[in-house]
Amino acid sequence: MNTTLLVIVVVVVVAAVMFFQYQAHKKKVEAFTALAGERGWRYTERDRGLARRFTGTPFGEGHGRDARHVLTGTHRGRPVLAFEYSYKETRGSGDDRRTRTYHYTIVSTGLPAPKPTLQLNREGLGRKLLGFVGVRDLQLESDEFNRTFHIRTENDRFAYDVLHPRMMEWMLADERALTTPFRFEQADLLTWQEGKIDVSDVDALLNYLCDVLDHVPTFVWKP
Structure with a gap:
């Protein structure tokens, strides 16, 4: 293959890859725009400022941080x-x-009131917690819960109030808790999973966060 033909092949391949990437991005924008329209939500294709909104896992690492395909609105009466x-x-x-x-x-999802940092994830996974001073590991009275989940908090009282016996029982029985970490961070409860966002994942993750909050006693939000 001579040099000219090789250059042509490379240009065609690169152009084809760029075309398919553009089509995939366009399809994704259309899907999120449609979802936002159905829910009365707002869709923003890019908001780099959100890359600095949260501090813990998986934020605060690497360079070129970015936030795309942003959805905001309400779900089950809560800001999301x-x-x-x-x-x-x-x-x-x-x-x-x-x-x-x-x-x-x-x-x-937004919290009724700002609260101390509290992160839960499957034991042995995602232990890094960036940017929080005074956050430490916590062990509860349930050996099964301690074996299953890793708990990090900056306020033991808040952790005990949230992780009461019924909450622990529910989390041990709910398969989502084994794969879906969560963190109370200031005025938000958030979760994360590896991979690009997909419309089909949003509701499941939102419902899990709302279910977590439904198990938190109301007195927790009082001053």
């Missing part, structure tokens, strides 16, 4: 937010320099 978060990590140098982009689906 969903978006696709990404950041990049570059390693190596020279010819060995490689950049990888990580994508996460972020979903959050």
Whole structure:
């Protein structure tokens, strides 16, 4: 294959890849726009400021942080937010320099009042908690719960109030809790999962967060 033909092949391949990426992006924008229209929500294609809104996992790492496909509105009477978060990590140098982009689906709902940081995830997974001073591990009276979940908090009293016996029983019995971490962070309860955001995932994640809040005693929100 001569040089001219090789260049033509490369240009055609690159153009084809760009075309399919554009079509996929266009289809995604249309899907989110339609969902927002059906729900009376707002859709924004990009909002880089959201990349700095939260501090803990998976935020605060890498470079080129970005937020796309942002949905805002209300769900089950609560203010909600969903978006696709990404950041990049570059390693190596020279010819060995490689950049990888990580994508996460972020979903959050507003709290009745700001509260201390409290993060729960499956034991052994996602232990990093960036940007929080005074956050520490916590063990509860339930050995089964401690074996299943990893708890990090900056306020033991708040953690005990949220993770009461009925809450722990419910989480141990609900399969979603085994795969869906959550974190109370200031005025939000949020969850995250690896991968680009998809319309089909939003409701399930929002409903899980709302179910978590439904199990939190009302006195927790009082001053």
